[in-house]
Amino acid sequence: MANFKRGKFLERIIEGIFKNAGFYTEVNTRKWGFETDVFEKKEGYNVIVQCKQHDKAYLNIKEKLFEWMGKGIYAKVDKVVLVVSGREIREDEYAKARELGVGLWSEDLVQQLLKLDKGDLKEKINRLIGFKEEEYQKKKEEEKEREIEEIRKEIFDRRKAEARVRKEKREKSILMRVWKFVKWVVKLVWD
Incomplete structure (x- = not known):
């Protein structure tokens, strides 16, 4: 024991x-x-x-x-x-x-x-x-840079997707206005 x-x-x-x-x-x-x-x-x-x-x-x-x-x-x-x-x-x-x-x-x-x-x-x-502390500090910094780059890419991709959605909404909005205008014109012509 x-x-x-x-x-x-x-x-x-x-x-x-x-x-x-x-x-x-x-x-x-x-x-x-x-x-x-x-x-x-x-x-x-x-x-x-x-x-x-x-x-x-x-x-x-x-x-x-x-x-x-x-x-x-x-x-x-x-x-x-x-x-x-x-x-x-x-x-x-x-x-x-x-x-x-x-x-x-x-x-x-x-x-x-x-x-x-x-x-x-x-x-x-x-x-x-x-x-070797210096090597691991360097490795850690490189990993941090990769993470930052991934975050930047993710933000860029998200902004790009948001811009595409906004563009689609604008186009849809324009089409809706055109459609309303066409309906208004048709109504005027038929009445």
């Missing part, structure tokens, strides 16, 4: 780190049919984190790296991070993580992150997970 509590505590620590770095977070989510300890999202950039607290139990990190790489591909997230606490991470495990594109964080790294102020934390987290 103690490991379970410490594992949940680690999840909350990771959630807090990402929140302080400006991410939206969810803990123990089942968005993709499997449980993710922590899900983070920032400006369309999605990260899933799996926390492993193992003081005494055996943990095959390479196996977990493959497992979570696959889950990340399935979930179509931008980054997967495996946080390991209570056990040293070997260099070959770090190498495998780099090869697979999975972030592998040690307890020491988490402790370092906890000591950073918000600005430095944001910068460090962005670097660790490969989040």
Whole structure:
């Protein structure tokens, strides 16, 4: 039971780190049919984190790296991070993580992150997970421009339709007046 509590505590620590770095977070989510300890999202950039607290139990990190790489591909997230606490991470495990594109964080790294102020934390987290804020700001601005252009087109199309309706009403009005005039003339002639 103690490991379970410490594992949940680690999840909350990771959630807090990402929140302080400006991410939206969810803990123990089942968005993709499997449980993710922590899900983070920032400006369309999605990260899933799996926390492993193992003081005494055996943990095959390479196996977990493959497992979570696959889950990340399935979930179509931008980054997967495996946080390991209570056990040293070997260099070959770090190498495998780099090869697979999975972030592998040690307890020491988490402790370092906890000591950073918000600005430095944001910068460090962005670097660790490969989040390039400038690219996403540019992407966001481009999306905003596309939305504005769509709104402009919609307004233009609506005005064009309204102008067509007004023209049809005018033409109908003119035809009605002509028809009334014709009826009046016919009435004059017949009377």
